[in-house]
Amino acid sequence: MDQKFDRRQLLKTMGVSSLALGLAGTVTLAHAKKKDSEIPPSPYYGAAKLKKGHAKRKRWPYVELDPDEVAQRAYWGYYQGECMYGVAAAVIDTLREKIGGPWDAFPSQAALYGSGGVLGWATLCGANNAVGLIAGLVARDPMAVIDELYAFYSYAKLPNFFPKERKHPDMKIVRSVSDSVLCHVSVTNWCAASGHKAFAPERSERCGLVVASVAKKLVETLNADAKKEFVAAYPIPESVQECRGCHDKGSELENTRGKMECVTCHTDQKEDHP
């Protein structure tokens, strides 16, 4: 190679800004001693920063997104990689296109595992798992965003958003209340409300539309959170708070924890229950 190789030309060839490279050049020195790496360190990558023994997150960059556009993308994403992938990839891939930076190295495929409440176990609905992942990375207040989205998922009549383009544009999809953030309960309640089977094409279309609805609500909430304008529209219901008053943190019994709807499973309250 020509010894007179111009640094500016090299930077151009590598497709990175001199500013970014300057930073990378500074911080990669220590890392290089460990092993050759394709990735320049960044405060966004690697192990969480430890602060007084506790892992501390570095909030990832976010810009205001169009809720309807992300929702449409999430809908198609559902048909590519199901529920968690649908919501997660729609946000991640859009932020990659708009911001780049650390999002270039975040694999949206990491969300594939959440399909059907983790590969068919029907635990946490993958759309909700994606909400946790995304809110944990970008939100100013992840708990406020998650509380809002999970209560929305539990108590709103979903799907509540129908994107313009659909795989089955003429398919009528019944809306239902999930009463839970869990896939198993959400699907069961929708089957009961619609009369469709759990693996019918209608159920898939319904889940694709729920994914779109959650993605839209997530982006709306993250946009508000980013502008410090977030106000909860779906607070935890008083009935659940009442249960938590005797059973959750700081209560007399303190024999469990959680914010999920209680009577979904605890249907058989004993007569002597207060």
Added chain:
Amino acid sequence: MDQKFDRRQLLKTMGVSSLALGLAGTVTLAHAKKKDSEIPPSPYYGAAKLKKGHAKRKRWPYVELDPDEVAQRAYWGYYQGECMYGVAAAVIDTLREKIGGPWDAFPSQAALYGSGGVLGWATLCGANNAVGLIAGLVARDPMAVIDELYAFYSYAKLPNFFPKERKHPDMKIVRSVSDSVLCHVSVTNWCAASGHKAFAPERSERCGLVVASVAKKLVETLNADAKKEFVAAYPIPESVQECRGCHDKGSELENTRGKMECVTCHTDQKEDHP
């Protein structure tokens, strides 16, 4: 800058090997047209590859790990970032040190959201959420690994591994069967078995030890999966399979889905239930 700047010196300053940079220099050209980026593209990063309309994962590199070492690390990780972070960061950070490559850019902090079944919602136990994330990235057969780990979590008496170094080495921790993969049920059953409160230090220590137990079992299972030697030790119980035979995919009713233990919540079977 000196126009005679030596490329080799620049590479050294940047702390990356000429091989890695050579590759980066080649593959970032197309990317550079989109936007400046710190990250060279890789089959491991970015959007999942689409194949016939379906997202396809690129399996991430894995090497055989020491189950006890990862379990010890997961235990301390629990006290840094709770359950999902404990399991996920122990595996991710160990693979980063041993392999590097794409692991250098995977943020273990992305798992912080799973604590307490997603920031206190007590849905899927974070240790299990981490199992899904890791298995989805590295396993040859993610579903087999997840099925094994989730049944292990549901039916084994946990914790079943006590690392050498502990925050509370003299604390006696009662072992219990969770009967579920959910944080809410797991914690409730342990509180009933131990007599401790849900936010007592003993419950934290118990969860740290469960995290260590899950991490050990996960690494053992991934090691076997990598060598194509995996044999399930915790199949889905026949009782659950019997329920699924009438209610899950392809059955007569097909009115739900899932692999979670059924009678944990469905305690009140009607008399006329077959």
